[in-house]
Amino acid sequence: MIDFTFSEEQEMFRKAAREFAETQVAPKIPVMEETGEVSDAVVKALGEAEMMALTIPEEYGGLGLGYVARMIALEEISRVSVATAMMLQVFALGIEPIVKFGSEELKKKYLPGLAKGERLATTAVTEATGGSDPTGIRSAYKKEGDDFIVNGRKCFITNSHIADTITILTKSEDDPKAFCAFVIDKDMEGWRATHKEHKVGMRGCNTGELAFENLRIPKTQLLGNEGKGLGVTMAAIGDVGRGGMVGCALGLQAACLEESIKFSNERVLYGKPISALQGIQNKLAEIKIDLEAGRLLAYRAAAMQDNGIRCSNEFAVAKYFTTEVAQKAAKMAVDIHGGYGCMEEYAVSRFWRDAAVLGPSAGTSDIMKVIIGRWVLA
Template sequence: MTSISARPADPHHELRQYVRDFTQTYIAPQVGVMERDRQVEAELPRLIAAQGWIGATIDTAYGGMSAGHEAKTVIIEEISCVSPAMGAAVQASQLGVAKIVHFGTEEQKRYWLPQIAAGTCLPTIAVTEPGSGGHVLGMESTARRDGSHWILNGRKVFVGNSHIGDVHGVVVRTGEGNRGLTAFLVEAGRPGLTLTPHRLALGLHGFSFGELVMDNCRVPAENLIGEVGDGMAVAYSSSVLYGRANLTALALGIHQAIHDITIEFARDRRRYGSQLAELPTIRAKLGELRSRLLTARTTAYDAVRLLDAGYACDEELINAKHVNVELLKDSARTAMDIWAGAGLLTDNPIERYFRDAWHPYPAAGTGDIQLLRLGEIAAGVKHPQWSQRFPATRRATADQSVPV
């Protein structure tokens, strides 16, 4: 393999190697099974979580790794390189951590974070609705106060880890306008909360991003996250600080895999009496793959290093997600051109990565939304700077708390 991920200068070299070994041993053998069965994989995400990796950004005071967003990126990237479905599962739970870290009371942190860090509780975040999509303020699910409880009604779709999550962070409407959204923790199994059957998607087989239905679901008032009216801040801060970075890492892992398997293919395949890679057109395409991957990697790690170092970097996080997704889609197409007929055969891995490559685009905001936000920043439109409001509490140091 001509990998450009593992470099001696990589500050998380040991963590990367550990995750890579784990992935080869425990995840790689299950990829074919997940592709064949197309069921929700419930056991592997638990095994991954048991490594402590959902707690990458959770403070050691609550049992976490306190290793920062760069370490989280390494974990997601390495898993996604072998199994984008499991990369998606691990990032979805890490995303679910954000609301508790940012808005949880001390009591909520002490109750939930140690379980999450230990891997015994998988959190989610449920914002998207069938009728609103990226238009978060267009949501229609509601909560109304009823004594010491709130009663939730409505539907949430595309919830990452919908079918395996233990506690859902649900944002619903409690009033009008920007301050009319509120976030609640809703435990899986709570009466009034149901899941619709798993629907097959283009790719990421094994991962669930399905639908939650709330029908007079009673939730105690202590499950409120933040204040009444904080729901938009919960949704946006989770999406900018964790969602964008996590989807960037997912895209980067898929991109690395596409790059590696395509170079191997072009070297192994014989045409005109020599390697396919010797053809000038193929060599130019390999150059495109390499250039895009290098650019994607630089933007991805630059953004999370800034975040870990406590700098204002919302636009770098947004841009990294956009750049990584767009370059990945371009490389997926270039790779399919190189593989030609062989790329269409389902027992060749490029076919799976090509399908998986379309999934990071909508999550944490489509490309249109990223460009809209970047355009607003360029035009001077005022937005909260989430990376300043919630600066990393601890600067990550290399290979901190690596479980080796």
């Protein structure tokens, strides 16, 4: 029989992540919401709580706990703050190509600092001309001796203005089928973060643009083989990127359910709490059903990932389902709250805005269906 139970240790990971989120992140949410800016205190706390170290191997200063543990951490942090979970999930997305494709030199150079939170990572693939279709990007490289010269712009990059260690995807100026992935850092000249976006939700998680102007990158910064960079970034996005969004979505669903239960038990109409009304119970049941189904999809895919089994398609299914039902859960939570759901002092109004950002991040639901369609027809 398949064992669906979490181990005692995994339950403790959940407890640790929940305690962290409730004590270190929750108090910062009002300021994050008001300013839209990243909380330095939250970033520092994430580092101190070893949240960036989860998937980094122990030999490079990480905890080597893998992807089920990461899913647990993301779910618990997102339950309190989707913005913080999103930031954390993209730290890992920037780290993963170094772990999987970086040279020994690059791993030793970057991973210990990333594990401690002394360095902050992101990945930069999306451009105005290509996100879901990364072959459409225009950021281009040309070779000059052993160096690569990169020019171009990236947009919708999470952690754009706080990250100092970035994995980027570029295309050859000469060969439209050749892509290179590099890791760049703050000490290199020729790149900068430019425009900051103002998102409807996930306020406190930074998104913006990066510009590369004659960015000179030594060959030693190459991730994977020259010309094969597309596979490097897509491997990270397919598993870690989609998986991360799934964790964010699960946490949001759990938060919607908790707030809805609390409110419906307290709100009295017709002389009794509205939780006694079947119409409300129906909504609560739907959120719960979706959450349980989403967890099965999510943790199965994460367990496959821990076992080294290819799981990007399974994560596409989980990403589609959980981000769709998270949006549904947020809408139902707002509905349950009635007029209060439209007031900013009620958390569900934030959940609703955050849910809107879950869908397009790391690939829209339509793109997930394209991936799933190819999978079933293959």
